[in-house]
Amino acid sequence: MDLALLRTFVTVHRAGSFTRAAALLGLSQPAVTSQIRTLERQLGRPLFLRQARGVTPTSIGDELAHKAAPHLDALVEIAETGLHDDSSLRTLHLAGPPEFTAERALPALTELTGEDGQGFALRASFGNAEETLEGLSAGHHDLAISTARPRGALLTATALCDEEHVLVAAPRWAEQIGAGQPDRKPEPSLEQVPVVEVHESLPFVSRYWASVFDSRPAAPGTVVVPDLRAVLACAVAGAGLAVLPRYLCAAALERGDVVALHEPAVPPLRTYFLVVRTGTMAMPHIARAHDWLQRAASEWC
Secondary structure, three states, rough: OHHHHHHHHHHHHHHHHHHHHHHHOOOOHHHHHHHHHHHHHHOOOEEEEOOOOOOEEOOHHHHHHHHHHHHHHHHHHHHHHHHOOOOOEEEEEEEEEEHHHHHHHHHHHHHHHHOOOOOOEEEEEEEEEHHHHHHHOOOOEEEEEEEEOOOOOOOOEEEEEEEEEEEEOHHHHHHHHOOOOOOEEEHHHHHEEEEOOOOOOOOHHHHHHHHHOHHHHHHEEEEEEEOOHHHHHHOOOOOOOEEEEEHHHHHHHHHHOOOOOOOOOOOOEEEEEEEEEOHHOHHHHHHHHHHHHHHHHHHHH
16 A cells, blocks of 8 residues: 555545645645545545535544554654664654643653753644644644543543632732632622633633533623733733632742632632544653653642
C-alpha cells in the first residue's frame, strides 16, 4: 500500500475535510480527492461519507486510521529527527490553555529541556479546547492539555488534575455585600456586583452560578478580557467579581488583594486532561513529558 496515500488518508481523517487536509499537505483539493478514491478502490471499501460540510469516516475508515496513524507518526518523527544525529534534541510541541500552561505545565517541563541525553526542545502554543484538540489531531502538536475529553479512537486522554473555582472580588466589594453568608441562593446585592470575565458568554461565572446557586448570573460582563491573569488583575483593582482557579488566585487571597465572596461546601471543579494522538506514547520524549506532568500534577491538586 502506498504510504503517500495513507498519509493523505490520515490527514483527511484528522482534519475532517478534504479542503483542510489539502491545505495541511500543500496539495490541491482535487489531488487529495483523487488519492482517497485510489485508496478506496484498492481496499474495495468506502473510507469516508461525503457531507455538505466536510467528511465523516466510515467504520472501516476509523479502523484503518487507528491502525495506520501511530506508525505514520513514528515515521515522521524518524524523518524529522534523523537516523544518525543522536546529539540533536527532539522537539516537543505542547498546546493548552494559556494560563494553566504558563503557570503550571511550562515551569514543570522546563526541567526536562537541555542537552542531558534525554532532554528535548520545547515549543508551546495557546488555545481553547477545540483549537488545541483540532491542532493535535492535525499533527501540529505532540501533547495537548485540554478541559474537554476528546471522542474517538485517534486521541487518547488521561485525567491530569482538577482545579477548584473560587468566587472572588476586592475587599471593598466583600464589605459592601456582606460576603461569607451561608445562604445557598445568591443575595440580591451579589447580583449587582460588576462581573469580570474572559468572554461575553461568562463561562466561568455561569458555571459557578449553575453549580452553586442553581441559577444564572444576572449581571452582564463589565470587563471582558481573554486571559484569566488579566481577569485577576482587574478584580484586584476593584473592577468587580470574578470566578478564578484557586491556583491562580491563591497568592492574591493570601495577601488580601482579593477575598472569597462565597465558600460553598462543594466547590465547582474543572478537570484537565493530557491528550496525545493514539500510539505516539511510543516516542520517548512524548512519553517522558506525559509522565513528568502527571507526577507534577500530584502536587498541584
